[in-house]
Amino acid sequence: MATIEEMKKVASQVRRDIIRMVCMAKSGHPGGSLSSTDILTTLYFGVMKQDPATWTREGKGQDMFILSAGHLAPVYYAVLARAGYYPASELATLRQYGSRIQGHPSVEHDLPGVSQCSGSLGQGLSVAAGLALGKKMSGEDSYAYVLCGDGETEEGQFWEAAMFAAHHNLDNLIAMTDWNGQQIDGPVDEVSGQGDLEAKWKAFGWNTIVADGHDIEAILNAYNEAKKINKSNGKPCMILFRTEMGHGVDFMAGTHKWHGKAPSEEQCAEAMKQLEETLGDF
Amino acid sequence: MKKYIDTGKKDTRSGFGVGLLEAGKADPRVVALTADLKGSLKMDAFAAEFPDRFVQCGIAEANMVGVASGLAITGKIPFAGSFAEFITGRVYDQIRQEVAYGHTNVKLASSHAGITLGEDGATHQTMEDIALMRALPGMVVINPCDFNQTKNATIAAAKYDGPVYLRFGRPSVPNFTPEDEPFEIGKAYVMNEGKDVTIIATGHLVWEALQAAEALESEGICAEVINVATIKPLDEATIVASALKTKGVVVAEEHNSAGGLGELVAGVLARRAPTPMEMVNGGDRFGQSGTPKELMAAYGLDAAHIAKAAKKVMNR
Numbered sequence: 001m002a003t004i005e006e007m008k009k010v011a012s013q014v015r016r017d018i019i020r021m022v023c024m025a026k027s028g029h030p031g032g033s034l035s036s037t038d039i040l041t042t043l044y045f046g047v048m049k050q051d052p053a054t055w056t057r058e059g060k061g062q063d064m065f066i067l068s069a070g071h072l073a074p075v076y077y078a079v080l081a082r083a084g085y086y087p088a089s090e091l092a093t094l095r096q097y098g099s100r101i102q103g104h105p106s107v108e109h110d111l112p113g114v115s116q117c118s119g120s121l122g123q124g125l126s127v128a129a130g131l132a133l134g135k136k137m138s139g140e141d142s143y144a145y146v147l148c149g150d151g152e153t154e155e156g157q158f159w160e161a162a163m164f165a166a167h168h169n170l171d172n173l174i175a176m177t178d179w180n181g182q183q184i185d186g187p188v189d190e191v192s193g194q195g196d197l198e199a200k201w202k203a204f205g206w207n208t209i210v211a212d213g214h215d216i217e218a219i220l221n222a223y224n225e226a227k228k229i230n231k232s233n234g235k236p237c238m239i240l241f242r243t244e245m246g247h248g249v250d251f252m253a254g255t256h257k258w259h260g261k262a263p264s265e266e267q268c269a270e271a272m273k274q275l276e277e278t279l280g281d282f
Numbered sequence: 283m284k285k286y287i288d289t290g291k292k293d294t295r296s297g298f299g300v301g302l303l304e305a306g307k308a309d310p311r312v313v314a315l316t317a318d319l320k321g322s323l324k325m326d327a328f329a330a331e332f333p334d335r336f337v338q339c340g341i342a343e344a345n346m347v348g349v350a351s352g353l354a355i356t357g358k359i360p361f362a363g364s365f366a367e368f369i370t371g372r373v374y375d376q377i378r379q380e381v382a383y384g385h386t387n388v389k390l391a392s393s394h395a396g397i398t399l400g401e402d403g404a405t406h407q408t409m410e411d412i413a414l415m416r417a418l419p420g421m422v423v424i425n426p427c428d429f430n431q432t433k434n435a436t437i438a439a440a441k442y443d444g445p446v447y448l449r450f451g452r453p454s455v456p457n458f459t460p461e462d463e464p465f466e467i468g469k470a471y472v473m474n475e476g477k478d479v480t481i482i483a484t485g486h487l488v489w490e491a492l493q494a495a496e497a498l499e500s501e502g503i504c505a506e507v508i509n510v511a512t513i514k515p516l517d518e519a520t521i522v523a524s525a526l527k528t529k530g531v532v533v534a535e536e537h538n539s540a541g542g543l544g545e546l547v548a549g550v551l552a553r554r555a556p557t558p559m560e561m562v563n564g565g566d567r568f569g570q571s572g573t574p575k576e577l578m579a580a581y582g583l584d585a586a587h588i589a590k591a592a593k594k595v596m597n598r
Contacts, residue, residue, distance in 0.1 A: 130352015
């Protein structure tokens with residue numbers, strides 16, 4: 001597992017990758033990718049037992065990850081590349097015809113690291129619950145992780161899955177919400193207010209943790225704490241990570257306007273000045 | 283013509299239940315999920331035999347499809363069951379993303395299909411499900427005709443690696459196919475060889491087609507009857523060969539016209555062997571309450587209507 005300092009470096013490089021990928025593709029979703037960069041980097045470099053060298057879609061004996069909010073594909077692809085699932089040079093092909101890194105994650109193109117496609121929102125928690133249940137049925141002691149957007153939890157299926165996972169005592173299921181408070185049409189509170197999200201998850205029988213989604217140490221602690229609580233009471237855990245849309249690039253930060261918009265070359269250059277190149281650009 | 287004996291009326295969903303149990307005994311990877319319809323789907327025996335491999339999902343079909351896909355990814359062979367409408371139309375996007383595009387080994391067990399669901403009425407009667415499932419790339423669509431064939435098709439579906447839509451029904455209907463004939467996915471079964479007209483049928487209408495053929499025989503007409511138990515992939519060769527021989531085709535199905543077997547066969551014949559055709563289907567309307575028998579007659583889905591269509595197509 002990487003140290004906190006190492007993970008900070010990876011996160012900085014991943015943010016550079018995201019901006020450059022989306023800029024090159026001239027479309028894509030940078031805002032949520034930047035807000036969930038630290039969550040996902042910490043998961044892959046500091047938490048999850050999953051080895052790129054032996055990875056299979058079936059995930060036998062390994063922890064598994066599902067990206068429910070499929071539009072966060074840029075951060076997912078960049079983290080996978082930086083974790084060694086495929087060469088970082090492949091990131092230059094985002095959204096291109098024939099690329100393995102499709103606009104949203106696909107399993108049709110045999111991309112290492114991706115166990116299920118996503119893009120149509122609100123479904124990943126169900127899939128991850130299925131993974132967690134499958135592992136339990138097989139007597140496996142490994143975890144299913146799933147990353148969700150906060151806007152995405154407006155989908156009704158989310159709450160079907162929430163009831164299901166608690167009812168079936170899926171204590172090997174850890175879900176993370178990228179709680180950036182923004183969605184395509186504006187702030188979540190204005191579009192479709194979700195009320196007290198933490199109280200909702202608690203009411204559905206889940207363990208909950210609220211943590212700073214941009215502090216790697218806090219993120220790491222949250223993951224470890226989630227495992228501990230789950231083991232103690234046999235329930236799944238939702239970690240609500242407080243994040244900022246577009247985090248790390250000042251002109252993208254805190255606004256829904258960068259949900260699904262590519263930066264121009266000038267804006268990309270400006271962003272690069274704000275993000276340290278730590279591992280070498282692709 | 284070849285004689286088929288009804289060995290005693292049974293519901294096709296019970297054939298599914300027996301097949302599921304057998305498949306479960308043969309392969310420990312087989313698991314079953316339902317959305318609060320365990321009894322209706324005849325999953326009781328499986329659930330009793332394999333409580334740890336039975337997953338009650340509650341009234342939440344969308345989640346059930348997602349969970350099934352997750353289970354399939356981990357190597358299980360999940361059968362996710364509900365009424366036909368609720369395991370297709372209600373969860374189309376979930377099936378599209380998690381099962382079809384996701385290439386997961388999920389079997390969608392679809393009971394109470396068609397108008398013979400009966401008294402509950404149109405909200406519960408889907409006559410559109412074949413169209414929906416057919417449209418999905420890679421989805422195998424199976425619609426067996428009786429108890430025995432449904433049992434055998436269930437066992438075959440468990441052995442097949444890939445998404446399957448398995449459609450069956452609620453009412454007790456004649457049981458007339460061989461008890462233990464292995465089901466071949468993708469094969470159209472020629473039930474009776476004929477020369478004057480071809481009757482292609484699927485599901486409950488196969489028995490009706492055989493009754494129609496008997497009636498036609500008494501009038502000196504020798505009808506070929508084909509049971510298209512697998513709608514996708516379609517056994518084009520058998521259908522084309524029959525159409526070239528008889529030069530007249532009737533397609534009978536308990537489904538609406540849009541996207542059903544009739545349109546599918548018409549597309550094949552237009553391409554490979556243009557042939558006059560008549561359709562016996564639900565048309566373009568919703569169902570309603572009634573007994574299965576009443577509804578089949580009212581919607582023109584019985585032997586009498588099939589025989590009439592056969593004569594009509596022969597005169598074209």
